[in-house]
Amino acid sequence: MDFQNFDIDHFLHTHWQKKPLLIRNPWSHWQNPLEPDELAGLACAEEVESRLICQPAGGWEMEQGPQGEERLAGLGESHWTLLVQAVDQHVPAVADLIAPFRFIPNWRIDDVMVSLAADQGGVGPHFDQYDVFLIQGLGRRRWQIGPLCDGDTPLLPHEDLKLLAEFTATDEWVLEPGDILYMPPGFAHNGVAVGSDCITYSVGFRAPSRSDLLGHFVDDILDGIPDDELYRDPDLARQANPGEILPDALVRLQQMMLESLSDPASFARWFGTFNSTPKYADMDWQPETPVEPEDVRASINDAVPLLRNPASRMVFIANGDNALMLFADGVCFDCEGETSAVAKILCAQDSLVLDVDLATNAAVVDLLTQLCNMGCIAFESEE
Numbered sequence: 001m002d003f004q005n006f007d008i009d010h011f012l013h014t015h016w017q018k019k020p021l022l023i024r025n026p027w028s029h030w031q032n033p034l035e036p037d038e039l040a041g042l043a044c045a046e047e048v049e050s051r052l053i054c055q056p057a058g059g060w061e062m063e064q065g066p067q068g069e070e071r072l073a074g075l076g077e078s079h080w081t082l083l084v085q086a087v088d089q090h091v092p093a094v095a096d097l098i099a100p101f102r103f104i105p106n107w108r109i110d111d112v113m114v115s116l117a118a119d120q121g122g123v124g125p126h127f128d129q130y131d132v133f134l135i136q137g138l139g140r141r142r143w144q145i146g147p148l149c150d151g152d153t154p155l156l157p158h159e160d161l162k163l164l165a166e167f168t169a170t171d172e173w174v175l176e177p178g179d180i181l182y183m184p185p186g187f188a189h190n191g192v193a194v195g196s197d198c199i200t201y202s203v204g205f206r207a208p209s210r211s212d213l214l215g216h217f218v219d220d221i222l223d224g225i226p227d228d229e230l231y232r233d234p235d236l237a238r239q240a241n242p243g244e245i246l247p248d249a250l251v252r253l254q255q256m257m258l259e260s261l262s263d264p265a266s267f268a269r270w271f272g273t274f275n276s277t278p279k280y281a282d283m284d285w286q287p288e289t290p291v292e293p294e295d296v297r298a299s300i301n302d303a304v305p306l307l308r309n310p311a312s313r314m315v316f317i318a319n320g321d322n323a324l325m326l327f328a329d330g331v332c333f334d335c336e337g338e339t340s341a342v343a344k345i346l347c348a349q350d351s352l353v354l355d356v357d358l359a360t361n362a363a364v365v366d367l368l369t370q371l372c373n374m375g376c377i378a379f380e381s382e383e
Contacts, residue, residue, distance in 0.1 A: 146188030285375025
């Protein structure tokens with residue numbers, strides 16, 4: 001599926017991280033990729049993150065998954081929503097929904113959350129700190145948009161949900177199947193199902209916070225700093241008051257810290273590793289039988305399609321004219337020459353058929369073998 005008559009450049013200039021946008025069915029042919037029963041089945045799986053939000057009279061309740069089949073079967077006909085995270089990692093047809101949004105860099109992509117709601121079901125008025133495209137898959141949902149919020153916006157007291165204490169809608173739309181609502185970070189919004197079997201796909205984009213970047217980067221570089229790198233002041237002179245920390249000492253101390261933080265090459269390698277680390281690190285996508293280089297060569301020669309695992313995070317950072325660092329699920333591979341070209345293609349395409357000449361390139365075969373055994377890619381028919 002792809003978009004028709006959607007001006008990407010206008011969207012990025014006018015709306016991205018600036019203001020919401022309603023996009024009436026831009027798909028060349030919209031087809032809902034997941035049925036309600038299939039989503040309910042995923043919510044019952046141990047390895048899948050899910051939540052059930054109900055709105056009984058007078059309040060809100062949330063139940064963490066995995067969900068029980070009897071619990072889901074016994075739900076009423078209204079005022080509940082089932083939320084399932086990272087459905088794109090388990091259902092290829094849902095992962096395909098990301099493709100039209102790849103005008104946003106891959107490193108910003110988080111996952112596709114899917115919600116199933118009964119009539120009047122929703123999660124309450126709230127705001128998020130990430131960009132999201134809300135695709136109406138099945139049924140109808142009324143969306144109300146409110147003002148921009150921040151950390152000082154009052155919230156209702158609730159153990160599990162961050163709901164706005166006050167909400168006044170400034171815009172309101174009812175979305176039909178195929179319609180999309182883009183929400184930038186911080187804008188208040190409230191979605192309520194109109195009728196039963198309301199499915200919404202939330203294509204979410206992440207943005208690291210300053211605290212996350214600093215915290216994780218500092219933890220990483222600390223491991224490489226020798227214990228004997230101490231503050232030194234060989235030009236120390238007597239000062240009027242021994243109780244004062246002089247400006248030149250502060251400058252020297254701060255410089256000690258900044259020198260460790262200011263190496264662009266180290267930061268690039270760290271960030272690629274940090275950003276590509278899987279969201280669910282305990283998930284094991286490795287093949288049952290290890291892949292050998294001979295298997296990779298045979299697959300290339302036989303023109304077997306190479307597919308990227310939707311759950312795998314793969315990005316690269318250029319490192320010279322014909323070299324790059326490929327990051328796959330938190331592992332860095334230094335690539336150059338033909339290996340570099342293959343890495344770029346792997347990051348750009350979900351599936352491809354490799355040139356048969358690559359079967360004789362030992363470095364390319366070695367890279368593909370490692371990625372196959374990590375579960376990042378696999379040679380297999382798309383049928």
